[in-house]
Amino acid sequence: MVNIRVPFVNLAAAFKNDSHAISKAIDEIGNSGQYILGPNVKNFEEEFAAFIGTKYAIGVANGSDALFLVMKALGIGPGDEVITQPNSFLASAWTIVATGATPVFCEVDETLGLDPEHLSKLITSRTKAVMPVHLSGNPARVDAIQAVLVGTGIELIEDAAQAVGAKFNGKRVGSFGIASAFSLHPLKNLGIIGDGGVITTNSDDMYTTIIKLRNHGLIDRDHCEIWGYNSRLDELQAAVASIRLNKLDKNTTRVQKIANKYSTALAGFVNLPKSYDRSEPVFHNYIVHTENRNALQSFLHGVGVETKIHYPIPIHLQACAESLGYKVGSFPICEYQSTNSISLPIYPELSDEQVEIVISEIKNFFKKAP
Numbered sequence: 001m002v003n004i005r006v007p008f009v010n011l012a013a014a015f016k017n018d019s020h021a022i023s024k025a026i027d028e029i030g031n032s033g034q035y036i037l038g039p040n041v042k043n044f045e046e047e048f049a050a051f052i053g054t055k056y057a058i059g060v061a062n063g064s065d066a067l068f069l070v071m072k073a074l075g076i077g078p079g080d081e082v083i084t085q086p087n088s089f090l091a092s093a094w095t096i097v098a099t100g101a102t103p104v105f106c107e108v109d110e111t112l113g114l115d116p117e118h119l120s121k122l123i124t125s126r127t128k129a130v131m132p133v134h135l136s137g138n139p140a141r142v143d144a145i146q147a148v149l150v151g152t153g154i155e156l157i158e159d160a161a162q163a164v165g166a167k168f169n170g171k172r173v174g175s176f177g178i179a180s181a182f183s184l185h186p187l188k189n190l191g192i193i194g195d196g197g198v199i200t201t202n203s204d205d206m207y208t209t210i211i212k213l214r215n216h217g218l219i220d221r222d223h224c225e226i227w228g229y230n231s232r233l234d235e236l237q238a239a240v241a242s243i244r245l246n247k248l249d250k251n252t253t254r255v256q257k258i259a260n261k262y263s264t265a266l267a268g269f270v271n272l273p274k275s276y277d278r279s280e281p282v283f284h285n286y287i288v289h290t291e292n293r294n295a296l297q298s299f300l301h302g303v304g305v306e307t308k309i310h311y312p313i314p315i316h317l318q319a320c321a322e323s324l325g326y327k328v329g330s331f332p333i334c335e336y337q338s339t340n341s342i343s344l345p346i347y348p349e350l351s352d353e354q355v356e357i358v359i360s361e362i363k364n365f366f367k368k369a370p
């Protein structure tokens, strides 16, 4: 058995830093008797809206529901098309399918974001929304995407599940489109100790509709205006989210410092992550590319450095997507990246010593590689 020197994630280490505050919150909420849609959810929603810079934030059950409810609130359904990118996590696409609409995939660029030039060729009379993903915490090229959409009536929905706090043009992502979706899944950069999600919006209409949709369609205890869902963030998880939102900027600074160390040390060995001049990524993942990817990954695992691939199979090549009619070669840049990318460990609790281990082992690999 290999001794793991650098685990890919270490959620228990993050919990250790918060466990006192979380225990206190559990005690208070347990004693309050109010577990659903209480003061902790309201408080977190206000803090999150202020943090992102939107009028509203709405807590929901998970990031997938956040995407789904935004599309439902926009009336997206059968016969409609929503454009997103094939290199994302599956939820970016299945939530479109769940509304009855058809996902249309757009090629990506070297920042892993949706390519605005390819986007302009995909728009049809059925296109209702474009959903760029701020993948790995790296902002998509929001200005160029918005420019394509001007005057079309097509809505911009940001999938910001991996990018809480990232900035584009000095503004937090999740504040550009009609509404945006965030995930609080434990593995995301604002992770809690269970499932959760958030929607942000500046629109009064979107806000009032989503508030109903997440709670059965009810407007009060006894009156239901529209058919809805049960998709709520609970009080305990909202309290954890507040505790962690408070530390997010500090944690992000640490993660960005680690990313800088990697980038300085690994230049010339692998292709480094790229982002636009005007964007400030939060490095949910630190993804590099090398044609020796598989050999590098097995070498690193052999020396106790865990890595992952985000994601080895693009969505358009998954079995579930067969009926959409894409094939190998449909998105050459996306497919090249999925074959050659590798994600290195990156989280605030990673020690400087562990960062050095990752760097020196990658250099060792390339010294030995032919």
Ligand SMILES: *Cc1c(COP(=O)(O)O)cnc(C)c1O
Binding pocket: 062, 063, 064, 065, 088, 089, 091, 092, 133, 159, 161, 162, 182, 183, 184, 185, 195, 196, 197
């Ligand atoms: C995680 C993720 C989602 C879904 O969030 P959940 O909270 O897991 O439902 C959606 N989009 C992207 C890009 C994600 O990474």
